[in-house]
Amino acid sequence: xxxxxxxxxxxxxxxxxxxxxxxxxxxxxxxxxxxxxxxxxxxxxxxxxxxxxxxxxxxxxxxxxxxxxxxxxxxxxxxxxxxxxxxxxxxxxxxxxxxxxxxxxxxxxxxxxxxxxxxxxxxxxxxxxxxxxxxxxxxxxxxxxxxxxxxxxxxxxxxxxxxxxxxxxxxxxxxxxxxxxxxxxxxxxxxxxxxxxxxxxxxxxxxxxxxxxxxxxxxxxxxxxxxxxxxxxxxxxxxxxxxxxxxxxxxxxxxxxxxxxxxxxxxxxxxxxxxxxxxxxxxxxxxxxxxxxxxxxxxxxxxxxxxxxxxxxxxxxxxxxxxxxxxxxxxxxxxxxxxxxxxxxxxxxxxxxxxxxxxxxxxxxxxxxxxxxxxxxxxxxxxxxxxxxxxxxxxxxxxxxxxxxxxxxxxxxxxxxxxxxxxxxxxxxxxxxxxxxxxxxxxxxxxxxxxxxxxxxxxxxxxxxx
Ligand code: 4AD
Ligand code: MG
Numbered sequence: 001x002x003x004x005x006x007x008x009x010x011x012x013x014x015x016x017x018x019x020x021x022x023x024x025x026x027x028x029x030x031x032x033x034x035x036x037x038x039x040x041x042x043x044x045x046x047x048x049x050x051x052x053x054x055x056x057x058x059x060x061x062x063x064x065x066x067x068x069x070x071x072x073x074x075x076x077x078x079x080x081x082x083x084x085x086x087x088x089x090x091x092x093x094x095x096x097x098x099x100x101x102x103x104x105x106x107x108x109x110x111x112x113x114x115x116x117x118x119x120x121x122x123x124x125x126x127x128x129x130x131x132x133x134x135x136x137x138x139x140x141x142x143x144x145x146x147x148x149x150x151x152x153x154x155x156x157x158x159x160x161x162x163x164x165x166x167x168x169x170x171x172x173x174x175x176x177x178x179x180x181x182x183x184x185x186x187x188x189x190x191x192x193x194x195x196x197x198x199x200x201x202x203x204x205x206x207x208x209x210x211x212x213x214x215x216x217x218x219x220x221x222x223x224x225x226x227x228x229x230x231x232x233x234x235x236x237x238x239x240x241x242x243x244x245x246x247x248x249x250x251x252x253x254x255x256x257x258x259x260x261x262x263x264x265x266x267x268x269x270x271x272x273x274x275x276x277x278x279x280x281x282x283x284x285x286x287x288x289x290x291x292x293x294x295x296x297x298x299x300x301x302x303x304x305x306x307x308x309x310x311x312x313x314x315x316x317x318x319x320x321x322x323x324x325x326x327x328x329x330x331x332x333x334x335x336x337x338x339x340x341x342x343x344x345x346x347x348x349x350x351x352x353x354x355x356x357x358x359x360x361x362x363x364x365x366x367x368x369x370x371x372x373x374x375x376x377x378x379x380x381x382x383x384x385x386x387x388x389x390x391x392x393x394x395x396x397x398x399x400x401x402x403x404x405x406x407x408x409x410x411x412x413x414x415x416x417x418x419x420x421x422x423x424x425x426x427x428x429x430x431x432x433x434x435x436x437x438x439x440x441x442x443x444x445x446x447x448x449x450x451x452x453x454x455x456x457x458x459x460x461x462x463x464x465x466x
Contacts, residue, residue: 003076009045012088017081021091023050024074024099026127030067032056037064041075044126047133047284051082051090063096069109070102070127115453122457123466130288133281134446134454137274141441142226144273145247148266149224154249157216157223159209164201165416167211168365172233173204174242205230208435209248210367211420214396217250217431218423224249226438234461238450239339239388241439243459250433256378256395259432260355263382263391264305266436267353272301274445290447296385297445305353308345310376313356316349317341336363339388346383354383366406368394369432380434387444393434400424
């Protein structure tokens, strides 16, 4: 009789000892002696591997020999209470079927590979305990995000991936074309002609879904996007990817205060979700990667974030310099704060997350609402311990004339912006939103140090493997 497969996560919850059971998975380790083999089997449903006990005289010698690290097997047996410490149950094997062997070229034979090496074998690294934990948490964070916004009455809105506009105006876009790059059509001035290109114009991969998100928010009231975004910035840092996922809520009728409340509430919800739903994986990461992790997550859930105007932040940093603190980059009113400055404020000065607001308009994007001082805009960055900037957002300039003036000043091509300006032309309203970098959230929640290790297949300058 065929026994239906039980996932290992569910097997651990059972107490029906003696019951026939089938589990399938990949062999993590095998050890044993002349009379009995112990196989640690993992099927990805949990960080915990189940112990399979195989009496040597019950099995063909060749079968036991081919059960090596990395092999995939199916085990029929009986659930028994585990006498050793650690796990609650194990399986006394009756029959073992081998689905796939793994010979001694299998790259994950030994434990303790470096993270750099694992990036080179990113096609196999999900089979390690570490990446299993990271990927299960990644799934859980995505679910938490959808659940949060759904419960709050936000609608999931699908902004396009291919676009003709540069939301951040930073010119960091990857072009999308079907033109023959060896034979580009050019006009008399030597400029590339796009009229014959697939879309009949120059198009790129989106850097942000915000502009389209604003169209939706000014119709549906509150929306969020959650999708891949692309930045061709040559930043080789542990916190930048060329392809990353972003969550961008956009809400009508909110002001700066509401926006900050939403940012704080949302992040706390996600972190709490991890604590409530991913404890096995977090405990593993806490042991292996960062033994302050769980404490830090709990602290964020229970702390009120600091709300700090940029001008005050600069003053704190200037005072720190006067008191002898050394930064690599200079600090002055008007500078774009570097990660070292943000981390000083968060990790050393306040020792908690900081929402920085009211930035000089020169260092922020064209769409941010100007304050009455005409020098600053209602931008917000949420700064986190270990990470630096995790969220960037703002109240939007809803006044048609002011927005147009800013677009002019920054020489943003108007022909690409008419549809965006229409939101301000017809029934404009106060509104705002933010973008959370999904992988930055993942860095925080997992304690991993490098953003390449919290996304399955990282894309960074000079690397696009798998
Ligand atoms: O601050 P950014 O550039 O803001 C925007 O794109 C706005 N349009 C968002 C909005 O208001 N709707 O990016 C938002 C967040 C950053 O705070 C950071 O967490 C993440 O996206 N991010 C990156 N994450 C990984 N790699 C990169 N290269 C990133 N660039 C931004
Ligand atoms: Mg930003």
